[in-house]
Amino acid sequence: MGEAQAKIGPSARRPDNSAFKQQRLPAWSPMLTASTVLPFFYLMALICMLLGVWLLLTVQSTQEIKLDYTEAGTCDRCFEKRKDVANAALNCSCIVVLSIGKAFKGDVFFYYGLRNFHQNLRRYMNSRDDAQMVGRNKSLKKPSTYCKPFDKDQDGRPIAPCGAVANSIFNDTFILTYHGSVGRPVRAPLLQTGITWYTDKNVKFRNPKTGNLTLAQVFEGTAKPLYWQKPVYSLDLSEPSNNGFLNDDLIIWMREAAFPNFKKLYGVLNRANEPFTQGLPAGDYSIDISYNFPVQHFQGRKEVVLTTLTWFGGQNHFLPIAYLVTSSLILLTAVVLTVVWLKFGKNMEE
Template sequence: MNDAKGKPGPLARRPDNSAFKQQRLPAWSPMLSASSVLPFFYLTALLCLVLGVWLLLTVQSTREVKLDYTDTESCHHCFEMRKNVSNAATSCTCKVTLSIATPLKGDVFFYYGLRNFHQNLRRYMDSRDDGQMVGRLSNLKSPSTYCEPFTRGQGGLPIAPCGAVANSIFNDTFKVTYENTRGVTVSVPLLRGGLTWYTDKNIKFRNPRSGNLTLAQVFEGSAQPPYWQRSVSTLNPLDSNNGFINDDLIVWMREAAFPDFKKLYGVLNRGRKPFSKGLPAGNYTVHINYNFPVQYFRGRKEVVLTTLTWFGGQNHFLPIAYLVTSSLILLTAVILTVVWLKFGKKGKNMEE
């Protein structure tokens, strides 16, 4: 080991005599005092208060109408029927009424909601084959072991799509009608497409392809999930080529973070009268094809009609969080101010 002159010695590993390596760079070390810190506390509290009030007013400007239809009087027979798994293939319909006192102006979104359904369980979330969902034929013929026990169906055929997430898809369907002032019933037009993110529809979910075969022919050697009433190639009777890029399937496959959630079902088509400005006030009837059972997890089902703002729907979490944070910071600032006025100035006067 050599020193700075190329000779061995104890100074061979000494760093260069530079400002950076000898830590002589100029630095600013702020001297914090009560007179400089307390205004920052009050300013932060004011900023959080303004943001909280602003977001709260924005959220409250949205209109939302909810209706729990799980076991209402008209749907009670369907609720009881779905308790027996042997009746899963038997259709059951019911209807519920909604009364809207004031019009829902602008774009109106139709959601279905579930309560006490835990989509955030790790084993449930892992029970899917993303390779299958992007259209890989090898995964279609041999699904991932993560999908167990929803990997093979009757006759040992591979299930498409496999896994617990796809198998538990919400399959109630809805049709909404409106009774106008003349007593005439009008069907409310709902747009059932364009409900998903661009990346989901064009990147994360793709249909398998094999030469010039149609989608139904590609899925011929596969089985539908056990709880499904139709195959993946016929999920939407109005679209013979949707398969894995079915909007309802994609919306369901994006798991919710909390046990109580709602997912988009449709958007009001404002191209027809009398819905060009939104939903007019009046009585609405929701006709339900009741399929999804909730007794096994003690859940509830609901329909939600809501308007949206730039901030989203009626979610009070962030405004309340800002208001609570503002209150805590303001309380801390007041306590520090009292302590400083009582002890800080007293100590300063004693030193003088």
């Protein structure tokens, strides 16, 4: 018993006398001196400043026009009338005009924007059935309880797609028309398919397997969301492949925004024909708006955005300004350290 206790002592828990366990391996301990630190600070300030200026010039090269149409013309008055039962089928539409002074060259992107619409609320974001959106037939007939109260209609039929996110989809439509100096007005064609992320179209969203059935037959027995005008299998009558859970507008809306003010892609200018081969020519334009999405009850605003993009994206000045501010702070720190070193660096007693 005494021998066993002698073996279990402080020496038994001592690490091996090796270079690794005793931390005697070769190491480099840099000596931070003014001649090494100050040049590094000035170099980092210069790099951040060059990056900030470069990104700022890149952002400034984009062109963008925003147009708030919340109270445009008779749109809002028409929508107020449509709330009555007698006017429930009233088609609300209006036309807004805008002028482009300088041609938008290259690809032009058409966005719709919403303000004061909070897609980042936890209960709102959870009100969806991802299993249903990837085409699982079981979830199609029996939606997730997370979708309540938007899981079944008044007759007890399951809703597809279910949940508050899908139910609140933005459903205003737009027609952009170019009014040139000569000739008749020309409708600017917008591509509304192929505008989603690859992972969304091929991984996160899928239609149920149809087999020998049509998409309408697969969704038979389900109901459309409460505020939808069309069932999910007939959202786009002009493009059969753009229906069901693979509809581009639905996919883009289901990707929730992080902030209450956001914009989402509606379409991209089709530059196949004149006069849009180079982009949007300068001149007068009109936008015919089908006004369906209400914003009055949450004090929101609606807008359309026409913009060009660069490799950096649209007109977002946050990152260039962040680089410039960081450069200024680093430069200020470097100057202060330089003054301190020149005044006290050579006299260690001070």
